[in-house]
Amino acid sequence: MSERPDGLHSLSLGAEVQQELVKLHARMMIGMPWVHAPLIVLLAIACVPSVPSALFAGWGAAMMGIELIRSACGAFLLRRTLTLSARKAHAIQSGLAAVSGLILGAAAPLFLPRLAIVDQAWLICVLVAVPALGVAVSMASRYIAGLYACGVLAPATLGWVTQHPELAMSASFGSLSYIGVLVFSAGENQRSLTSSVAIRRQRDDMVQDLKRSNAVVQEAVARAEQESAARAHVLAAASHDLRQPLHALSVYSAVLAANPSQVTLREVSTHIDQLVRSLGELLHGLLDLSRMTSGHYVPHTQCFDLSAVLESVACEFDSVAAAKGISLRRTLSPVTLSGDLMAVSRITRNLLDNAIKYTAAGVVHLSLRRTERTATISVADTGKGIAPADQSRIFDEFYQVENSARDRRQGVGLGLAIVKRLAQLIHATLTLESVPGVGSRFELAIPGVVEPPGADTLPPLTLRPSVEGSRRVLVVDDDEEIRRSTASLLTLWNCSVETAAGSAETWALCELTGPPDLLIVDLRLGGPESGSQLAGRLLQRYGAFAVLVITGETSSAALEATRAAGWPILQKPVDVALLRKAIDQTPPRASTAPA
Structure with a gap:
């Protein structure tokens, strides 16, 4: 349940209506002495010539006393609304209303025997009219209205019937009917109050929901602005760190084109290697961060x-x-x-x-x-x-x-x-x-x-420090420069290297020379078939051989399929040390004739 603005927490609709009823009636109770004082004065004008002053004074004092008590009680209940039980407060208000009604109604048996018939009728009319006013004052509580009306009309009817026995039946029926009408009217008012409280609850719930939604939106906006600022910072730093080595590489390219001496050539080669490693480290870091922040990295x-x-x-x-x-x-x-x-x-x-x-x-x-x-x-x-x-x-x-x-x-x-x-x-x-x-x-x-597994667990894989023996490596990539550079490097590592630009050339080479010891394949080959799909079909045709997938992608269905197949993946630009380790793990394949 939403928190109410007036401090009500998690109340049912009925409890909140009763709480509201207690507060409204308490406010009315505070002003009751000012309502009854003119009434007492009016009755004094009509009754004092015929009624002993002491008797009227005693009744008037009792009337003002109970109304002062009701006023003080109303002020107390307003201060304790949130801590005092609404049911208990409502019972107190109902009891005081009944006492107030009885004292007011007592005027009939006390004063009627001493009044002329006209004054009797006038007094009864006043006493009958007061409960109707009480319905409005009770602020829709049928219990308070009913008790107050019974308190006034019961002694009033008794006093009238005592003076006019012949009217006993009609007076009693009229009083009961009148009380029923008053209680019914108060009940209708209470239902209206219930509807008003329900509408207010809906309004308050909507306001609270809007506040929460607004807070969520503001938090999301603040987070988006923070992430945007962070991305701008990352792009600015990455732009600088990419341009610097690229500029240096362009300069070294001009040096190499000028036929430098062997000493200069070795020095330039060392610097180029450092620049390429730096670029590779930067790109790998950016790709890794992209995978992690975009949710494409799934821990295995x-x-x-x-x-x-x-x-x-x-x-x-x-x-x-x-x-x-x-x-x-x-x-x-x-x-x-x-x-x-x-x-x-x-x-x-x-x-x-x-x-x-x-x-x-x-x-x-x-x-x-x-x-x-x-x-x-x-x-x-x-x-x-x-x-x-x-x-x-x-x-x-x-x-x-x-x-x-x-x-x-x-x-x-x-x-x-x-x-x-x-x-x-x-x-x-x-x-x-x-x-x-x-x-x-x-x-x-x-x-x-x-807990550690049993002793039959396989030992961890150890890498050989260098390439021993010639390995047949097939490099499949749709980029000619990558095929040429990779072949040159692997040849220096004592590998027998063949290259292919796509699926058709790969199948032709395998049919001619048999499967390789190691297939190094780009994930995206430019055709409808991905590198991982090609590797899978080759494995089905020729049996087991090592597969190494190289890619520049960070997320795709083909990349996920490659991970599911369990093949090692190297991200472009490839770290030469990692490539060397992958070659070191691949044992030379026994010579096989083409199938």
Whole structure:
């Protein structure tokens, strides 16, 4: 039930009507002494010559006394409306109305025997008219109206019948009929009041609903404006970080076209490699953030040895840390986790990369501990630390402490933003403790710890350090430059490489030379058949061989089908190190004759 503006909370319609009735009648009760004072004076003018003054004074005092009590009670009830039971308050008002009616009606048996017939008739007319006024004063309560009317008319009828016994039947019937009419009228008024309260409740509910809707809209607008500002900031930073290396590449292209010396050539090649890696890191980060914020990233839950995964990730940074004179330590408790392996690996990799990047010398410590059903990964360093003012901002896209010049050697500023988004997606808790000049500690608490599986579980895959033996690799891509560059690189890695632009050339090569050891295929080939569909048909025709899908897409039905098939996916631009690892995992296929 909506909150009422007058302070009524969760009341039924009947209870709210009774509450409203009590308040309205209480307001009327406050003014009753001013209504009855003129009535008493009017009766005094008519009755005092025939009625003893003491008797009339006693009756008048009793009448004013009960009305003063009703007035005080009305003021009290108005102050206690929200705390006092409406049913109890209504009973008090009904009782006081009955007493007031009895005192007023007592004027008939007290005064009629002493009055002339004309004055008797006049007094009875006044007493009969007062209950009709009481119906209006009672503000639609049939109980108050009925009790007040009975209180007035019962003694009035008794006094009249005592003086005129021959009129007993007609007087009694008339009084009862009159009381019935008054109660019926009060009931009709009460139904009107109920309808009014129901309409007011509907109005109040609509107002509350509009307020809530308005609050939701305002919140959505504020969030949209905030996201729009964030996107503008991201686009501005990304535009700058894309233009800088592209400009440098255009300059290096001109240097290469001028036939430089071997020394210059080697230097330019090194710089080009760094620029391409920087561009790849930026594009991968933007694509990952796009997938996470658009809802296209769906965590994949599986059971895995978390300590082995962290050890494998740490091994990737041993040489980088050693080159900077940093000791990369591990304290890894055995933990089996049911969760998203890719997300946990990516978070750990980004945290280690960030720690080593901002630590000039000293120690980076990777630790893993278990607390009941939660695994906590900690990455601590002895670097420069993070000022309190920057600690909430380092998770924003492109924000880097002390890198306003956008030095690409310090990264592109997306690593911690990706960490935060991935932590939210896997329902992990990310915390940061940092003291400037001492170091920082990032902790990730991940739910989903399970008991380790049995001993028959397969050991984790280990990667061979280099390509051993020649592998037949078939590269399928509709872009000629990509086919040519990929073939040149794989040839340097001692692979036997064939290329195809689409499905028809791929089938022709396989029919001629047999299936490859590894199929590297672009997801979008420019025709009606996607790369994953082509790979599936080839596997049905020739049996098992390794498949690696390369794509620039972040969401599509073909991409989801590829993930469902379980084939590894590399995002363009492809990290050469990741491509090399994929080649390393592919054993040479035994020679087979074409089918």
